[in-house]
Amino acid sequence: MARVLLFGPLRDLAGWREREVAATSLAELRSLLAAEDADLGAALGGKGVQIAVDQAIVRGDAPLTTRSEVAFLPPMSGG
């Protein structure tokens, strides 16, 4: 059960901010989310969306443990 966090417009689009999802990799997590909500799935792969696993930006796939925190970060607004 990875903890998934959505920020900014992604949260508005999905209608949730935080969920637990059973997935052992980022790739699996993304297909589970896309299968449930195709719009969200497309947005998560959208331009400028970065992914942080345990608060570190990752590119490509990454293994997840039951304690992983996965954050989808849309383009940042700045302060």
Add this chain to the structure above:
Amino acid sequence: MARVLLFGPLRDLAGWREREVAATSLAELRSLLAAEDADLGAALGGKGVQIAVDQAIVRGDAPLTTRSEVAFLPPMSGG
């Protein structure tokens, strides 16, 4: 009796900050001060010393009235 003000190092050199001097022009005032204190006279004509009459910078000679305020302004330190 023009009121004469000295600032900064000129004040230290002269040993006074403010005096009344009977003079009808700036040129007369300067010769009176120089006659009394030659070092001060030289310093008042020194590089970068500006003169304000009634708080406005003047160059060259200027007439003085009994109510004139004459300030000798050595090079400014800035704030």
Add this chain to the structure above:
Amino acid sequence: MSVRLTEAPFDPGAELTAFTAGRTETGAVATFTGIARAEAGATAILELEAYPGFTEAEIGKIAQQARARWDLHDLMILHRVGQIAPGEPIVFVATAASHRRAAFEACDFLMDYLKSRAPFWKKEHGPDGRRWIEPTAQDHADRDRWD
């Protein structure tokens, strides 16, 4: 050095008082305060979202860049999150150095990076509804001055 997020309104003056207290060797303190603009009623409320922990860490990296680039005695960054009303301060940055050029440039640099790269998501709640904001072309151009 301090990097803080706050949900509560803050007074930039109180922050400056604390930041300058007891500095006998500093010489120069520059600050910037960003304030939510009402834009003549067009923006009622600004909503700023951060990723707690991550956002402070990313801002901390920007702060480290500033410290590497200028000889600073200290710096602080305080940023509001949550719902912000017009007239309320959003961000306060202060830098301390021996001389004013370092203090000014580091403060300016920190603001340019905060405005264009810091992990915040910003929404305006106005009379015409809500919209998410991204950095402006000017924000990117300002930041590119430092490359």
Add this chain to the structure above:
Amino acid sequence: MSVRLTEAPFDPGAELTAFTAGRTETGAVATFTGIARAEAGATAILELEAYPGFTEAEIGKIAQQARARWDLHDLMILHRVGQIAPGEPIVFVATAASHRRAAFEACDFLMDYLKSRAPFWKKEHGPDGRRWIEPTAQDHADRDRWD
């Protein structure tokens, strides 16, 4: 717009609090605080002399130049005169504008002019006696950036 000289110590934070109060359209406030440095004991007391009336008027001309050059909502300049101890603020400049670039640049400009052209005479009372100070080459170079 305000230009003031003060013989009494002041708190830059209190000035900033007053300067930012009630600004719903300002967006950006930049400040600079100059603090008397102890220089590891080399300077015990700084003595700043002004020409009351003339000094404020000359600083006011610099302020008008800043207003002509940048789109400012407001500015303030507060300057200590008299005997100043290490750690005490000497000068506080604040600028308010819609956007940060104008606020930063105007504040920076005002400080460069104050440091090189404002009518003050400054004396350091240190362990080796007293000496009058003139602007440094760096002060002149900083000011020339704006020509």
